[in-house]
Amino acid sequence: MSSFIKRYDQYLDETYYYIKHPSGLEIYVMPKELSTSFAMLTAKYGSFDNKFAKKGGATAVMPEGIAHFLEHKLFDNEDGSDTFERFAEMGAFCNAYTSFDRTAYLFSSTEAHSECLALLLDFVFSPYFTHDSVKKEQGIIAEEIKMGLDSPYNRCFHLLTRLLFTDHPVCREIAGTEESVMQINREMLYSCYETFYSPCNMILTVAGEFDPDKVLSVVNKRIPRSNQRELPREHVPLRRTVKERRGSETAEISKAIFSVGFRDDITCVSGLRAMRRALSASILSELLFGQTSAFYGEMLESGLADRISASYLTCRDIGFAYVNGICDDPEAVYGRVIAAISDMKRRGIDRDAFARAKKGMISDLVRSFNSTEEMCELVTDCAIIGCDAFDYAEVLRGIGVEELEFLLCELYDERFAAMAVIEKNEKSDEEKESNI
Amino acid sequence: MLCHTRELGGGVVLHTVETNKFKTDCISVNFVMPLERETVTRVALLRGLLLRGSEGYPTFEKLSARTDELYGADVSIETSAFGNLLVLSVTAVSLAGRYSVDGTDIIGGVCDLLRRICFFPVTENGGFSPEYTQSEKLRLKDEIEAKINDKGEYAGRRLGEIMYGDGYGGISKLGYAEDLDGITATGAYLFYRGLVSRCPVHVYTVGGMTAEEAEYRVTTIFDGVERDCDGDIHAIRGHKRGVSVKRVAEEMDVKQGKLAIGYRTSAVLSDGRDYASMLVANEIFGSSPVSKLFMHVREELNLCYHCGSAYRAVNGAVTVAAGIDCTKLSIVLEAIEEMLGEVQRGDFDDGELEIAKKSIVSGVRAGFDSARYIISFFIARELCGISDTPEALVARILDVSRDDVCRAARELSLDTVYFLCNDKKAAEEQL
CATH class of the missing domain: 3.30.830.10 (Metalloenzyme, LuxS/M16 peptidase-like)
Incomplete structure (x- = not known):
């Protein structure tokens, strides 16, 4: 086998092969016996990357939503063929998505896996944009944006990010606005493509019926070996402050939807330390607001709030913990959230609960290896922060309760908290009644 | 892929799919009943109520702590409609035994938990706990009303209601807010007892368990459970066409x-x-x-x-x-x-x-x-x-x-x- 690094994990009973291609592309191959094989080609380019330095030093400022727009347009081919159809001819299904820090192109296949991989690389590495096709896409994306605006949960999440981060692109919508996508043109798309779709800014993960050498030969045929370069990403220094503590909008919904968030202070964006912080914060969110927490039990019994979910999200230089749900009285729930945190700060973290929460997270890790798709997602997530997915369990086991207590004080600091609420639109209720 | 079927008696049928492709075992206990406008709300209420507490784990917190101990076993209850039938499914997905490093018998623990959740909920004076019943009624009411939050799904549901009218295709599996008032802790419990003793049950296992092992394990779920099943029921053919659009x-x-x-x-x-x-x-x-x-x-x-x-x-x-x-x-x-x-x-x-x-x-x-x-x-x-x-x-x-x-x-x-x-x-x- 060529210079692949092989790693086997005994507990998971899984193996991956890794190589950094001369082009800079990072490749992970995970052989797996399931019916579905899966591949994911990820560019480390997302809605965060709206500003960048062009060749010669000038700063380019792109319209919001351009990374997502580019994702849609890469499906177009110069010969007029339809990318979906080319995959479908092989019984495969392809798709793509854009998030804050990445654009991922993926397929699942049950046969002809290598041919599908070749096709994936072909279409992502052959941009073809025309004025007409850009214009056409503006209409489709406008409808996609409107669809998002009709989801009160989406709106609540975005409102929270706007409250917590006034100084960061996380507060902008990934798909942009109806106005911003109208400003996008063909030249801008090419400029973004040239800047960010360099193999050295990309990761390829494949899981299923794949042979490492065969994957490498497919890549070799399609990707030039050179072209390594530094990426001109904009870095804005951040200061941990939250100016507006409350924000609300209305929608025609049954009850108020709330999201309480705590802005984190990220000092380390990559490597094992970043992974450790993300995992620690996840355990903490489970202990504070998860199904076994005193808070969850209290909400269930008092009926103050329902559909509680909590998590920790981190991406490059930002991170925040949040707890969501539906309720009648958001301020009362906010009070209980703060009380639950104070209570844990006072009493310390329960050792048994801590051990159980870790067991639950190990279980989630093992389960993700039931699916080639989840395997690719996990390995890509880790690769993006420069970590190894097979270190996940070890890092998790190494987290101690004292460390978590320290993080509890640092992360759950009310000075950096905010609450977003989507209120029930009372007016529309009256209107409806008058109609009847 | 083969599904091995075996009658366990008392109207319980076990279906086993043995496969080594997963790192998890899945056991699903399915109670099958007619889908009726009159009873659907009471069945929907059971989804939350049965997870509020069981013998040995009387609160949601204790039940959840137990599933965490069993290596993050995931127990869920849902209802689904199959034409004129309604199925109440209690499903557990847990890590295969080889992932237990501290000697925990995961699948044994999961079967014990399924038995408690399905058949031995917390009771008070011959009914469900009044407190849990009241709280679950409010939660279900919220869930029913929250149907308007997702506009696309809401349109799909309204389509079904208009298309099928009074027919079973138009019945909402979440039930109806106006029916909640009439449900008492005792009434709900009596209804539930009738349901779990009389409905035909189909248990499915998917994972490393052989048919023999599955039979041994699944039998323990029904330990000490009295069953008086009316016999199997099946879905009837689709609906009659409407007269006009x-x-x-x-x-x-x-x-x-x-x-x-x-x-x-x-x-x-x-x-x-x-x-x-x-x-x-x-x-x-x-x-x-x-x-x-x-x-x-x-x-x-x-x-x-x-x-x-x-x-x-x-x-x-x-x-x-x-x-x-x-x-x-x-x-x-x-x-x-x-x-x-x-x-x-x-x-x-x-x-x-x-x-x-x-x-x-x-x-x-x-x-x-x-x-x-x-x-x-x-x-x-x-x-x-x-x-x-x-x-x-x-x-x-x-x-x-x-x-x-x-x-x-x-x-x-x-x-x-x-x-x-x-x-x-x-x-x-x-x-």
């Missing part, structure tokens, strides 16, 4: 109009060949990114971001859903009709036909990478009283001809057009 527009504060269309078909899951033909017809019509609806309505006319169809094989319906600009309703309706016409007339090339078949076959194969899909595949067929295997289904799909597709598509009749929008009057003019 129903066109309904409703108003809500939405940024984008949500269109939902329902067609009737007599082809249902138990019609082996017709079912396969309709699957292929639906795939060509609107069920994939290369379908006529996606390619024409989205890619050529740029009228929407999503527009697709789904075949509801138990009730005998094909539904179309799209999010569109409220002012463009009539153009979209026309385009959808035109696309269906193309499928009916055979206006598609052999390539499209082959792609459609490949796509469905891939979907079936991919589904068998998921324990939940495997269970839903076999239970749907069990309830319809047919036996089928994924391999046989694949063979039937590959056998579908162009004529079969046209025949299936021609057999579709428009039943209901529903539009949720921000201007009812304007929409009615376009309907």
